[in-house]
Amino acid sequence: MHIAIVVGEMSGDILGADLMRALKQRYPDASFSGIGGERMLALGFESFFPQDRLAVMGFIEPLKRLPELLRIRKFLRQHYLANPPDVFIGIDSPDFNLPIERTLKEAGIPTVHYVSPSVWAWRQGRIHGIKRSVDLMLTILPFETQIYHEHEIPVQFVGHPLADDFPMDPEMGKARSELGLSEEEHIVALLPGSRSAEVKHLAPVFFEAAAQYAKTRATRFLLPAANEARLEQIQTLLAEFRQTQKDGDDLLIDISLGNSKQLMCASDAVLMASGTTSLEALLLKKPMVVAYKKDWFSAWLTRRLINTPFISLPNLLAGEALVPEILQEDCTADNLARALIEKTRDGEDKERLLQRFYDIHHQLRQDAGLLAAEAIEKMLAQRK
Structure with missing residues (x-):
């Protein structure tokens, strides 16, 4: 079992590590590669590039770094088309991950996107591109699932990881x-x-x-x-x-x-x-x-x-x-x-x-990593 994961932010590294631990319980011999941060690396993740190379904000910084970002995305596309993973999981960073997911989905590789873009709030036309790109959307907010149900895109609400981390009664x-x-x-x-x-x-x-x-x-x-x-x-x-x-x-x-x-x-x-x-x-x-x-x-x-x-x-x-x-x-x-x-x-x-x-x-408070892993396992089983 080989699982590809790409994260672009520090918050994505937290989600990715949490998800890796849950997936390892289901697939003990699985290997993981792509782009990840320190928490994922500590779990044996193979990162082709430092995770912070994708961490860009605003409008100007991405433009300055565009050639590098395009080179990284081209490498990932070519690598995973030549070495197909059992599933590709893009965590957040939709502008970077969704085009990769679309290429891989068209090649028959199962794709998952974890953390919904704010398509319910603005640029709602993006939903059609998302439908062509993902086999499963994992959302961290419950109201986000509605727009995916309306467009017949498989979706699973998994809860918010912050809710798992914060005690119910603050000290x-x-x-x-x-x-x-x-x-x-x-x-x-x-x-x-x-x-x-x-x-x-x-x-x-x-x-x-x-x-x-x-x-x-x-x-x-x-x-x-x-x-x-x-x-x-x-x-x-x-x-x-x-x-x-x-x-x-x-x-x-x-x-x-x-x-x-x-x-x-x-x-x-x-x-x-x-x-x-x-x-x-x-x-x-x-x-x-x-x-x-x-x-x-x-x-x-x-x-x-x-x-x-x-x-x-x-x-x-x-x-x-x-x-x-x-x-x-x-x-x-x-x-x-x-x-x-x-x-x-x-x-x-x-x-x-x-x-x-x-x-x-x-x-x-749903135990986000556990529910995400369950949804991915179910999706892969249905495809088989």
Whole structure:
């Protein structure tokens, strides 16, 4: 049994290693090759190229690296056509993996794609190309299966690996103890994003909202910077805010490098940029306010492309407005502070919110690697 896997991101390496362990239980003598990261290599994976050669972001970087990416993809196509694996599994990175999957499927090689592209939200015409490329789609979010059923593409929801990793009951007291924070303090985490543009647009308004919120109750704010560059940027923006605001020096904000999961766990609530971190906040059972603000052109373009009633994962998963989404021109300090006050107020609404978070956590906690391996084994057995 030979299984080909190609991952393009660090998150894909985590999924790939989890899947490899489950597949090895079914096929103890299987060999694995393709492109993988450190976790997969530790399990005996043969990687033809370093995994980070595929890790590109945005629009400009992929264009700069296009010749190299095309050479790598050409090699993989030729290699697996000459040495057909029993199954090819592309994990995420759809723009890179789907064309390989289409070539191999046309040659009769079974193909699987793990982690659905956001075809349900934008560029829905891609579904026809996906149908020509994959024999099985594995989704990590339950609502993603509908569009595949509508187009008669075999699909299996396997759950989200983060839901497997996060405990059902977060250890808030332990997190505070490890961070040297008292049990009595009221704490709010601020997460203005991981990209420079996000921080530029959101950090100043987050600081102002935090100052307004702190007037209603004594609050310590924790702000994890995604990397060294964001740390420096946030420190500069906070210094500017303190200089321009009369009460700026009174605002208690602790800025640190990374560690966002533990800081959120230690907090009573989170004010955050829209992104996958909102799912972590849900799994940590934290009341939250989700915000997003872009330059006017990006906002205009996004509104034309995105076809979904919500942008945050908690609301998409719930199918309702569980958490406030405050976007673009509505993203003001007044609105953010008001929403945060509302969401941290004790009462039936807060209890209902936390119960919905528990329900969604249970729904996502499926043992993703195990279910993915079962679905692949079933697909291969049916083909035989």
